[in-house]
Amino acid sequence: xxxxxxxxxxxxxxxxxxxxxxxxxxxxxxxxxxxxxxxxxxxxxxxxxxxxxxxxxxxxxxxxxxxxxxxxxxxxxxxxxxxxxxxxxxxxxxxxxxxxxxxxxxxxxxxxxxxxxxxxxxxxxxxxxxxxxxxxxxxxxxxxxxxxxxxxxxxxxxxxxxxxxxxxxxxxxxxxxxxxxxxxxxxxxxxxxxxxxxxxxxxxxxxxxxxxxxxxxxxxxxxxxxxxxxxxxxxxxxxxxxxxxxxxxxxxxxxxxxxxxxxxxxxxxxxxxxxxxxxxxxxxxxxxxxxxxxxxxxxxxxxxxxxxxxxxxxxxxxxxxxxxxxxxxxxxxxxxxxxxxxxxxxxxxxxxxxxxxxxxxxxxxxxxxxxxxxxxxxxxxxxxxxxxxxxxxxxxxxxxxxxxxxxxxxxxxxxxxxxxxxxxxxxxxxxxxxxxxxxxxxxxxxxxxxxxxxxxxxxx
Amino acid sequence: xxxxxxxxxxxxxxxxxxxxxxxxxxxxxxxxxxxxxxxxxxxxxxxxxxxxxxxxxxxxxxxxxxxxxxxxxxxxxxxxxxxxxxxxxxxxxxxxxxxxxxxxxxxxxxxxxxxxxxxxxxxxxxxxxxxxxxxxxxxxxxxxxxxxxxxxxxxxxxxxxxxxxxxxxxxxxxxxxxxxxxxxxxxxxxxxxxxxxxxxxxxxxxxxxxxxxxxxxxxxxxxxxxxxxxxxxxxxx
Numbered sequence: 001x002x003x004x005x006x007x008x009x010x011x012x013x014x015x016x017x018x019x020x021x022x023x024x025x026x027x028x029x030x031x032x033x034x035x036x037x038x039x040x041x042x043x044x045x046x047x048x049x050x051x052x053x054x055x056x057x058x059x060x061x062x063x064x065x066x067x068x069x070x071x072x073x074x075x076x077x078x079x080x081x082x083x084x085x086x087x088x089x090x091x092x093x094x095x096x097x098x099x100x101x102x103x104x105x106x107x108x109x110x111x112x113x114x115x116x117x118x119x120x121x122x123x124x125x126x127x128x129x130x131x132x133x134x135x136x137x138x139x140x141x142x143x144x145x146x147x148x149x150x151x152x153x154x155x156x157x158x159x160x161x162x163x164x165x166x167x168x169x170x171x172x173x174x175x176x177x178x179x180x181x182x183x184x185x186x187x188x189x190x191x192x193x194x195x196x197x198x199x200x201x202x203x204x205x206x207x208x209x210x211x212x213x214x215x216x217x218x219x220x221x222x223x224x225x226x227x228x229x230x231x232x233x234x235x236x237x238x239x240x241x242x243x244x245x246x247x248x249x250x251x252x253x254x255x256x257x258x259x260x261x262x263x264x265x266x267x268x269x270x271x272x273x274x275x276x277x278x279x280x281x282x283x284x285x286x287x288x289x290x291x292x293x294x295x296x297x298x299x300x301x302x303x304x305x306x307x308x309x310x311x312x313x314x315x316x317x318x319x320x321x322x323x324x325x326x327x328x329x330x331x332x333x334x335x336x337x338x339x340x341x342x343x344x345x346x347x348x349x350x351x352x353x354x355x356x357x358x359x360x361x362x363x364x365x366x367x368x369x370x371x372x373x374x375x376x377x378x379x380x381x382x383x384x385x386x387x388x389x390x391x392x393x394x395x396x397x398x399x400x401x402x403x404x405x406x407x408x409x410x411x412x413x414x415x416x417x418x419x420x421x422x423x424x425x426x427x428x429x430x431x432x433x434x435x436x437x438x439x440x441x442x443x444x445x446x447x448x449x450x451x452x453x454x455x456x457x458x459x460x
Numbered sequence: 461x462x463x464x465x466x467x468x469x470x471x472x473x474x475x476x477x478x479x480x481x482x483x484x485x486x487x488x489x490x491x492x493x494x495x496x497x498x499x500x501x502x503x504x505x506x507x508x509x510x511x512x513x514x515x516x517x518x519x520x521x522x523x524x525x526x527x528x529x530x531x532x533x534x535x536x537x538x539x540x541x542x543x544x545x546x547x548x549x550x551x552x553x554x555x556x557x558x559x560x561x562x563x564x565x566x567x568x569x570x571x572x573x574x575x576x577x578x579x580x581x582x583x584x585x586x587x588x589x590x591x592x593x594x595x596x597x598x599x600x601x602x603x604x605x606x607x608x609x610x611x612x613x614x615x616x617x618x619x620x621x622x623x624x625x626x627x628x629x630x631x632x633x634x635x636x637x638x639x640x641x642x643x644x645x646x647x648x649x650x651x652x653x654x655x656x657x658x659x660x661x662x663x664x665x666x667x668x669x670x671x672x673x674x675x676x677x678x679x680x681x682x683x684x685x686x687x688x689x690x691x692x693x694x695x696x697x
Contacts, residue, residue, distance in 0.1 A: 055529065062532035070515075071577030075570040108574065162526040306578055307585070369589055369602070443575060447609035450658070 047098065052162065053155045057099055060117045060154075067107065067123070074106040074126060079296055086135060087122055087142045090221045100149060104142070106296060110304040110312065112239060116145035118154040126300035130316050131238055134289040136222070136231035143218035143225075143232075151217070153210045160207070215261060216268055229269055236262050243312045245348045245358050290323045294330075301333045305340050308370045313337035314346050328404040332411045335397030338390045339418050342374045343383035346390075394418055409438035413448060420455065429455040495692040496597035498663040506656065506663060509696040510556045512613040514580060516543045516623035520648070520674050524631040531629070534675050542623055542650065542686075545679060549686050550621075553695040558614035575610050582607065583622045583653065590653070590665055597665045604660035617657045625650035627674040648674035648682070652689065664693055 049057075067073050074080070083104035091102070100120035107113075109125040116122045122145050124138070132138050148154065206214070215232070222229045240258040290297075297320055304313040317334035324330050338346075351357060368376070377383035395418055401411040416431035432452040436445065500506040516539035521528040547557045582604050590602055608620060627648035630638060638645060647669060654664040668689035670681045 059530040059532055063530075066532060066536075070580075071570075071573030075573070108577065303578075306582065366588055367592060369586065371603075443571060443612065444607075444610050446612060447606050450606070450609065 047152050047155070049099065049155075050159075052159065056155065056158050057119055060119050060121075063117065064103075064119070064121050067105075072108055073123075074108050074296070074299070076106070076295070078292075079106050079129075080104060082292055083122075083124060083138075083142070086139050087146065090139060090143050090146055090225045090227075092221075092224065095150070097150065108299070108303055110300055110307050110309050114141045114145055116149045116154075118149060118152065120149055122146065122149070126296050126303060127312075128239075129293055130297040130300040132235060132289065132293075133238065134231065134286050135292075136227045137235035137238070138289070139222055139225065139227040140218060140229075140232035140235045143221040143227075144214045146221060147214040147217040148206065148210070151210070151213065153206050153214070157206050157210065211261075212264070215265055219265065219268060233262055233266050233269070236265065242353060243315050243348075244309055245353050245361055287323070290320075294320065294324065294327075298329060298333055301337060305336065310337065310341040310344055311346060311348065314341055326404060328401045328406055328408045328411070331397055331401040331404060332408045332414065335394045335401060335411065336414050338397065339394035339414060341386075341390045343377035343380075343387040343390075345382070345386050391418060391422060409435055409442075412438065413444075416448070416451070420451070425455050494594065495664065495666040495689060496594050497692060498597060498600050498661060500600070500661070501663050501694065502598075504694065506618070507696060508555055508619045508654065508663065508693070510558050510614070510617045511550060511619045511621050511654065512558050512560060512611075512617045512657065513543050513547060513621045513623070514560065514576065515539065516546075516625065517580070517584075518542060518623070518625035518627075518648075518650070520627045520629060522631060523628045523634050523644075525633045525637060528628065531675070534629075538625075538648075538674055539623075541679065542625060542682065545683050545686050546621060546623060546652065546690075549683065549690055550693075552687075553690070553693060555693075555696045558617045560613070575612075579604065579608060579611055579620075580622070583655070584624075586662075587624065587651065587653070590662065591651070591667075594665055594667075597662055600661060602662040602665075604655055604662070606658070606660055608655060608657060608660040613657055619663060620655045620657050622653040622655065623650060624653075627670075629673050629675050645671060646673045647671050650685075650689075652686070654693075664690075666690065 083106060084102075087104040088102065097120070100118075102120045102122070104122045104124075106129060107123045107125045110127040111125060112128040112131050114122070114124045114128055122142060124141060128141065129138070132141070219229045219232055222232065236258055240262075297316055301313045301317050301320075304310070304316065314334070314337040317330070317337045320327075320330040321334050352361070364373070378387060395415065398411045398415045398418070401408060412431045412435035416428045416435060419425070419428035419431060429452050432448050432455070435442075436448055436452065439445070442448075498506070501508070518535050518539040520531045520535045520538055522531050523529075550557065586602055586604060590597065593601075596602065611620070613620065625648055628644065628646060630646050635646075637643070649667065649669045651665070651667040653662055655662055666689040668685040670685040672681050674682075
């Protein structure tokens with residue numbers, strides 16, 4: 001009994017470690033208007049590093065290297081420089097944090113996400129960059145992540161997790177050695193079975209209080225840097241748009257529910273409305289952002305297609321075409337997205353976005369390959385209709401892309417793949433040939449060459 | 461009479477437990493070294509003479525009483541060791557290893573890195589589906605598609621090898637705790653996938669397990685596990 005009480009006490013312990021000298025992770029008040037957000041100087045307060053923190057720091061530094069080595073970091077100086085400019089503009093002046101060296105980088109991942117490592121490395125996925133409408137929204141995401149570093153949230157969460165895991169081990173021992181069995185034993189067994197899941201869940205996200213603090217402090221950072229803070233709410237709304245009907249944890253999904261966050265950030269902004277002035281209207285409109293992010297968006301569409309996120313690809317490509325209609329590259333990406341969409345509808349219906357439908361879709365996704373999914377869909381009337389409509393649209397767009405100035409050679413490759421799929425083999429081979437003639441150093445040269453040779457091989 | 465019935469019951473129960481334990485032991489052994497070959501490999505329509513090994517992705521953690529801790533540097537070293545062992549085991553079957561993907565396409569090194577990363581993640585996306593129904597490898601169900609050609613590997617290579625693994629090392633405290641209370645011992649569970657370098661079809665899948673500290677520099681256990689798991693792969697002529 002005493003042990004169980006001890007365990008309960010451990011689980012309820014606040015997220016603070018013994019060596020912490022400051023109150024960096026002060027719990028945030030539930031009333032958004034009353035939420036105390038510390039001044040910039042508080043970030044410089046001393047944080048005493050324990051052995052556990054230094055070990056974590058060492059691992060995190062290796063993680064940075066791993067991202068780079070494995071080709072996950074987008075090696076584009078312009079993009080990373082742009083992220084650094086926006087990120088650094090949010091940092092309070094004179095901020096000097098021990099063991100923090102700020103680095104801002106884009107990560108090649110079509111799932112919208114962003115995270116900060118405690119060593120000051122901030123990563124934003126191409127999926128998130130492609131989803132944002134303007135620089136202020138990007139600043140909102142960065143401000144949130146910067147707060148996690150400035151407030152040392154990772155270290156605090158790590159210390160907290162370690163305590164929980166120790167507690168689970170104790171519960172495990174109590175459960176195994178419990179001679180009584182019966183109801184008490186069964187209850188402990190259930191806790192033991194459930195607790196690791198809860199603990200694991202906390203590892204993949206900060207506690208709600210810490211996330212809330214990051215949101216509200218993020219708003220402060222935005223205002224200090226003269227970014228319109230209401231863009232944080234707009235960014236959250238954009239992230240709430242579930243294009244794929246997925247159940248995976250997207251950016252902010254593992255934090256307080258998005259609607260709650262939108263509510264409390266809006267309430268907080270309302271209480272600070274005196275600070276939102278017209279002077280904040282800087283050159284951060286949509287067009288400026290899209291001009292800077294156009295290449296990243298194109299790169300992300302390819303990543304989305306690779307990851308079978310076809311609807312996202314169509315959504316993003318359509319945004320690009322709406323922004324810059326005369327770009328052959330943008331029209332090509334929209335064509336490519338429609339071609340790979342195959343027999344799927346470009347948008348999910350309300351019925352498909354219910355929780356049970358999403359659950360069902362997730363189950364199917366784990367079982368079937370995208371090719372098998374296509375085959376199953378093609379066996380239905382709706383699938384056949386979608387297929388025809390999407391392929392027709394793709395063909396029109398490929399042809400349109402080729403008529404624009406500076407036509408992208410890959411449109412020939414796309415047409416070739418489309419014709420090959422619908423059985424127009426001669427035309428497919430011709431398109432492949434055109435592509436090979438125009439893109440002689442392309443990375444997929446050999447692949448397309450083989451396809452062309454197969455098509456031209458006399459049929460037995 | 462009553463006494464006899466009780467005795468019979470306990471005897472039957474013991475017999476059931478013994479059979480159950482036996483089944484577990486036998487199937488565990490099979491799972492550890494099960495190998496699934498594509499029909500093309502079985503029928504020798506496809507022969508693997510030369511392979512290209514992509515960098516292994518192995519993650520090991522140190523499990524202590526205070527929870528698991530990352531071992532990034534050790535994991536990297538282990539990945540290189542496992543790749544080396546796979547190369548040696550395949551070499552014993554006269555399967556040569558070609559050097560990894562070569563840069564040279566437009567975009568230079570970054571593009572090459574991206575292509576490797578994309579193919580690796582393509583495999584990672586397929587892996588759970590393979591693991592869910594490994595026997596379907598025998599039906600030729602799984603493929604990465606001809607995108608594997610974008611890697612531009614050595615033209616004489618027949619197959620590309622993907623190695624994945626996860627494992628744990630226990631601290632002394634955790635080892636004692638595990639002995640007393642039970643729990644997972646130190647282990648390394650790997651998965652090896654051999655994919656056709658031209659069509660992307662999964663030609664072989666196996667998932668060997670090596671029990672014991674995976675960071676131990678003695679490779680004997682690890683090598684044995686890999687050797688056993690690739691036993692069915694026909695040697696190159």
